[in-house]
Amino acid sequence: MTPDPPLLAAADLRKAYGPTTALDGAEFAIRPGEIVAVMGPSGSGKSTLLHCLAGIVRPDSGRILYGGRELTAMPDAERSTLRRTDFGFVFQFGQLVPELTCAENVALPLRLNGVKRKEAEARAMEWMARLEVDDLGRKRPGEVSGGQGQRVAVARSLVTGPRVLFADEPTGALDSLNGERVMRLLTGAARDTDAAVVLVTHETRVAAYSDREVVVRDGKARDMERAR
Ligand code: ADP
Secondary structure (H helix, E strand, C coil): CCCCCCCEEEEEEEEEECCEEEEEEEEEEECCCCEEEEECCCCCCHHHHHHHHCCCCCCCEEEEEECCEEHHHCCHHHHHHHHHHHEEEECCCCCCCCCCCHHHHHHHHHHHCCCCHHHHHHHHHHHHHHCCCHHHCCCCHHHCCHHHHHHHHHHHHHCCCCCEEEEECCCCCCCHHHHHHHHHHHHHHHHHHCCEEEEECCCHHHHCCCCEEEEEECCEEEEECCCC
């Protein structure tokens, strides 16, 4: 059986910030439903790679293909629509909207996509239950713990049914117990919905949840074949 073609693939990505080379010919590919850990020391270019793959940062050169379409050639408006409909994001610090309740935070991406309030609320509640935070719906982000907030952020990232979830150090601000819980729930939900996950981390304990590891060093990404 031939393996699935990549859902998202990048070839020869280069990106410089002034005199600093962040990406120096990076290659990357992920298949539907695959969980790939992007590892490497601080400053090696991991976040820049993730931001390019997600269409947030334009590389100076190189090509990114998503589902056969060239992300690097898309107009900005089309790329931002794609980010809303096909991609989900989790960052190191949840980045929840502090003025909204947790349930409103989870429903927000649906509301932005034009889903009616009642349906958005119902789907938000389902996802909060899945992430074991359904008792926090009425609380504001400032009233919940770091681990709880991060599980709310994961619910928000998956509520639209993204094909790719981008997670940048999702457990970086958590203790190991809460980090494990976030990773278990995040990867379980991604597998249930067949979402691919690009997981940036510097922790082997977190990378252990992936199918495959890619190591970034000096702006170059290298595939590490690892037994599943
Ligand atoms: P990592 O995620 O592996 O820590 P980054 O992709 O954040 O690495 O950074 C790679 C290099 O690019 C670093 O030297 C960093 O300082 C630099 N860099 C990243 N983003 C910017 C930016 N917006 N402006 C200037 N330099 C940046």
